[in-house]
Amino acid sequence: MRTVGVEEELLLVDAESGDPRALSTAVLALAERRAEGDSVFESELHDQQLEFATEPRGRMEDLAEEIRRWRAEAAHSAAEAGAAVAALATSPMPVSPSIGGDERYRWLAQRFGLTAQEQLTCGCHVHVSVESDEEGVAVLDRVRPWLPVLLALSANSPFWQGQDTSYDSYRSRVWGRWPSAGPVDLFGSAERYHEQVRALVGTGVLRDEGMIYFDARLSHRYPTVEFRVADVCLDPADTVLLATLARGLVETAARAWRAGDPPDPVPVTVLRMAAWQAARSGMEGQLLHPLTMRPEPAADVAQALLAHVGDALEDSEDIGPADKALRAVLTRGTGARAQRELLEGSDSLRTVVTECAARTRG
Template sequence: MVRTVGVEEELLLVDEVSGEARALSSAVLAIAEKEADGESAFESELHRQQVEFSTHPCASMEELAASVRRWRTEAVRHATEAGASVAALATSPLPVSPTIGTGERYRWLAERFGLTAQEQLTCGCHVHVSVASEEEGVAVLDRIRPWLPVLLALSANSPFWQGQDSRYSSYRGQVWGRWPSAGPADVHGSAEAYHAQVRSLVATGVLRDEGMVYFDARLSHRYPTVEVRIADVCLDPADTVLLATLVRGLVETAARAWRAGEPPGDVSTSLLRVASWQAGRWGLEDRLVHPRTLCPEPASEVLRALLDQVREALEDSGDLADAERALAEVLRRGNGARIQREILARTGSLRDTVAECVRISAG
């Protein structure tokens, strides 16, 4: 049985002329809901300068690619009607004063977390892969941990922050890491232990509920899936499909290892945090911490190691050849962070950078 996969993408609403982020999510969502007759794929997010869509569970990557492109196109159409456009950027390149969304939950977050919540205008991509049980899901989480920073490097798409080059490939990773429950998680060993950890975190009173457990990868509290949350939203929709392909391959590979009785790797959470920092700092431009050797190696070699890790699973699902081509393309042209910097170097304008990214985002 092929595992289903779906993605949630957060998108930035921007002014078509100035490139600045626009607080128009309410208008965009109202248009989307009216056209969808009450069942829209779009949802609000913490800030009114962004919207999120969710694909349905897909059995094939061709189906997922079509769904991602469909909902990005729909987002552009709705935003245009509301007087804006859409960019798949994980942070706003231009200065912005984020506006917290309406709703009691968002008000609670703003009150409890202050500037941390106020500054969280970041856009991620969450990949959901189906699992047969929570026990299998936790076994997968325990075994994919070392590979998650590599996914961050691949997807890195947030080099600019408040009009400046952050010197990071994924500055979103730095901003997101301010949440108290964000980042890598320990090995749990069982579904019972996983849920005990979640209950303990919520019981502190720091977190509002289970939905605020922001691990890099977690059991979804809404669907029977493993949810990998570490990635930036990808600039090019083709990279979203590659990301989802690799995540599904990791989940299937880990589940097979668990069924075969192979234990998870003994990698400390503190080491994974360092590996994630390195991935966010350099993306594909320098060395990454190799998940097997735990030593710095060229990013291209680490990406190829990831492909080797999931090779058998991708062969079985029929995705290997497409994944090899897509990965070679990313290594050739770079991720979103490199593309943004190249556009800025060519145009000298962050406004023009956003405008070109709007075009790329639509595929």
């Protein structure tokens, strides 16, 4: 069975006001002390966020348990530092982000200016194991049309600098300012994939392979396909659903490759339309159906994704839990709807943040 690992980025906020707090150094030090030097937490581009990564897991129950455990640990360490953590993909409150002190982050700030300065966004990255780079690139070529559906299911960033953006995932619009971000053309082979990566790095615009910000890519650190398209989810159950669907997509694509089925040559320009639509309305309106690239109700498109990976999920015994989790999202909505409902009930973005921090803490 393919293993799955998750990286989640969390927002550090004031427990009372909801304002982002530049306390990552203090929180990381406390987390390391609590873990006796073996912490899973890392810094990110801005001092108002931190990241954790799970172990590769074969069972989704184990992945779910670990995600909840590290969210709780992050909350404990943040509380010791006088703050809280919130699984929000953007800050609802106005913020002037501060770049971290790492030399790499300082280079990004100098190179990319306001794009880096404003990039206080929190994503969720899902790693799924592959047997080789050749298999991995075959997967990348075949999952492209389905990635906007994962974005819609994760949408959790309706607010930016104190106002409603009218998008469910505004994080993805901000993230798209990086020069290497977004959907990509078909590669056809691992050799051509690596040629393109070398060409991009060779331009001098990017610092290194770590700045290949495709919506999905071969990890430069692990033998995995890394899905980078999603917002961090407010509900950890949604993170597990994303991981389940991602593993299903990888296995389904690998089987199609081995059977000799070619990938769908959807143009990048059309994929950008699909990604924009997913960011705009999330699961609340219409999405472009990956098989036709025509608008259909988001719930129907999500069910089509589940059907697409159904055989793979049957074999991994994930189909029942995935169906239940998807129905839950379709009923209660994503984090974007939850945030807007909290604002409607309180008329206060501060309440939105503090309540989301409480949900993150569990």
